[in-house]
Amino acid sequence: MCRNWGGGPLLVVECESDVSFSGEENIGLYQSSQWAERGFCKQCGSHLFYKLKQNNQYFIPVGLFDNCEGLVFDHQVFIDEKPKYYCFANQTKNLTGAEVFAQFAPPE
Structure with missing residues (x-):
């Protein structure tokens, strides 16, 4: 499923549930399974996150972070x-x- 979504392996940062976004009106949700949903930008289509519904755990593509030192x-x-x-x-x-x-x- 991740290869279909992004064309290759999905490299993410596990962010637990303490995540906040600015510009939430621009975030669309896709219910990808019974247990998870995927967020995307309604303006450009960029992948924003994969979220487990049960515990609100976010996995955010590493490419969205400006500073990846220490990952x-x-x-x-x-x-x-x-x-x-x-x-x-x-x-x-x-x-x-x-x-x-x-x-x-x-x-x-």
Whole structure:
């Protein structure tokens, strides 16, 4: 789903729930699943966030931040669905889709 949304892997900063935006009238929401929604700019279409509905946890694309010093690329999700045409050199914690759903998705 993330590759369809952005054309490649989605690199994000995990921002918990304490997030505020200016210009909220310009933010559109797309209900991407039962447990998450995606925010985008109504003016230019830029991706703004992926948010888990259950706990309001935000994941914001790293490219939106002016200062990325000190950020650490430490985990990958849906590693079992990663295409063979790219591979990151960083040593990271890798989670399968099932592991992600077990960690973040609400119980059914």
